[in-house]
Each structure stands twice: as structure tokens, then as C-alpha cells.
Amino acid sequence: MAITIKDVAKLAEVSPATVSRVIADHPKITPKTKRKVRQAMEVLGYYPNFQARNLVVQKSKAIGVIMENSTTLAFQNPFFPEVLRGISVSAHQSQYGLYLSTGATEQEIYEEVVAMTQGKRVDGIILLYSKIDDKVMDYLLANGIPFSVVGRPYTRPEAISYVDNDNVAIAKQVVGYLVSLGHRDISFVGGASDFIVSADRLSGYRQALDQAGIPFSPDYVVTQEEMEGHEQQAIRNLMERKNPPTAIVTHDDLVAYEVISYLEDLDIAVPADVSIVGFNNHTLSSHLKPPLSTVDISIFDLGVEAANLVLEKINDGKAAPRNIIVPATLIERGSCQSL
Incomplete structure (x- = not known):
């Protein structure tokens, strides 16, 4: 017989509604209750049907991650795997998956962002770059889509959540x-x-x-x-x-x-x-x-904070834009010498 929410609620000594809220990572549920419910789920081997739940609440539980060029070129640069590692840690804690862009040109990337947001494939977007006259950023701003940026936005930084170094x-x-x-x-x-x-x-x-x-x-x-x-x-x-x-x-x-x-x-x-x-x-x-x-430049931390910022906007559409400056440290090694 399949394990149900009621079985989890009985073992955790909470209501089925509380179990549902824990699955949804509701902010009003205390960490103690969340731990108790998740332990009960683990003991019983209960796995929520997120696809069915997401259809009901109209959430994809996915974040779109947009690179400055195709994934083939991007992964040649060690920056991207490391920033994605940071994003993944934060997304995993909120039970979100990642949807990576694959467009090879500026136009392909723009079309992909429009498709993934209009098609409800993602609940928000993280831009791993900031450039002048970027129509992807303009589109996200104009349509009120939750997003964050790794880098200082070229326009209206006060209206955009972003993380950057100085x-x-x-x-x-x-x-x-x-x-x-x-x-x-x-x-x-x-x-x-x-x-x-x-x-x-x-x-x-x-x-x-x-x-x-x-x-x-x-x-x-x-x-x-x-x-x-x-x-x-x-x-x-x-x-x-x-x-x-x-x-x-x-x-x-x-x-x-x-x-x-x-x-x-x-x-x-x-x-x-x-x-x-x-x-x-x-x-x-x-x-x-x-x-x-x-x-x-603390690449991992840039990823963590970028994910936190977009999740903040996803969970609260009225949340004020924030910007975070992550510390950067000069490391002196052997490639420089005094004249």
C-alpha cells in the first residue's frame, strides 16, 4: 500500500495540512517541526509527488540559469561550474531544480528565456552576467519576472536584486x-x-x-x-x-x-x-x-547569494530588491616582482 500524507502526519504527530506546508517549505513552519516531519517521511519512505503538487500551485520548482554564451563555451571557464555549485547548494535547500540555458547566440538565449518563462518551466531566472543593452534583462524587468543578476546591472540597479564584487x-x-x-x-x-x-x-x-x-x-x-x-x-x-x-x-x-x-x-x-x-x-x-x-572573487558565494536573492523574489513578489557585495581578496604569488 502506498504511503500517504496522512501516514506521515500520524507518525510525526502533526496534521496532514502541516505535512503539506513542510513539503512546500512554508516559512511559517518552525525548523523543529520541519525536521520532525522530514524524519517521518524518511522513516516511511514517503516521496512527495512534486509534479502533481506543482500543477496545483502553478509552480515549476525550477530556476533558469542563463549564461553569457552556450554551455559548450561556458564550461571551458572554471568560473561557471563553481558559481553553479553555489547556486545548486541554495536551490537544493529550497527543493528547487536548475534549468540551464543552451542558446549559442544572443538571440537564441533571448528566445529561450522567453520560452522558459512564458511556458512556466521556471519560477525565476538567474543571469550569470551583466552587459550593456541586454534585452534579456529588459524583458525580465518589463514583465515582472523574479530574477537576480551576478554582476552590477547596467540599468536601474536600484530596481534589481544582484550580487557582485566591488x-x-x-x-x-x-x-x-x-x-x-x-x-x-x-x-x-x-x-x-x-x-x-x-x-x-x-x-x-x-x-x-x-x-x-x-x-x-x-x-x-x-x-x-x-x-x-x-x-x-x-x-x-x-x-x-x-x-x-x-x-x-x-x-x-x-x-x-x-x-x-x-x-x-x-x-x-x-x-x-x-x-x-x-x-x-x-x-x-x-x-x-x-x-x-x-x-x-568568492565565486561559490556569488552563486549562493544569487540563488538566495531570486528565491526571495519567487517566495515574495513584493520583496524589495537587494544588492549584496561579496568580498574579493588579492592573493600575492610568484608572478609579480619588485622592479
């Missing part, structure tokens, strides 16, 4: 660190110029130079667009300038790995000839020779 401040700290080592010719190899994180880190770079009394030179800035398909030549051009940089700040550890490889091809040694700092503190970074100086 990318301006940490970039200033990185450049200030290089200045303290005696460097004045400092290059910035950034990400795509339409992404807010790239703009914020470039802003921090410029502010730090200004603070140190070092004139800003556009010649020392290399964007992703300039490098696209011509990465090796872009680094060669940078290092063949009249006053080549003695230090390079890269947008991401992956970019730093590439730059170091191109420098080796040019017989330029790190850190003897040029110091280099990355961002994101990927696992491999501590194992390079020399180990890469980098910024730990």
Missing part, C-alpha cells in the same frame, strides 16, 4: 599593489567592453593610475574585441611598444594563462621581465610556474 575597488587595489612594487608602465588586458565587470575593472585601473600620478595611456589597454582571433599579435604589439609594460593586469586567470604563453613565445619571462596578475583564482593558478598572483 570590481572598481579591487582593480584599484591590484594596480596599487603593482605601483608599490615600483611599476609605472602597467597594461590592462580586459574582457569584452560591453560587459559591466570589464568596465568596472577598467575604471578601477584608471582611478589607481590617477591616484599614483601615472598618466593613462590607451595604448596600454587591450580589449577582448581587439584580441579576438589575433591574440598573439595583440600581445606582441603591446610588448614591442617604445615603453613596453613591466606589469600586466588581466581580466581573468584564463586570459593570464594565454598572455603568459604568448610572452614565452617572445622570450619574455614572468616575472623577471614582466609581472602579471589575474582575476578569479582558478585552481590551476596556484600550480603554474611561477604561481599566478590573482584575485579570489
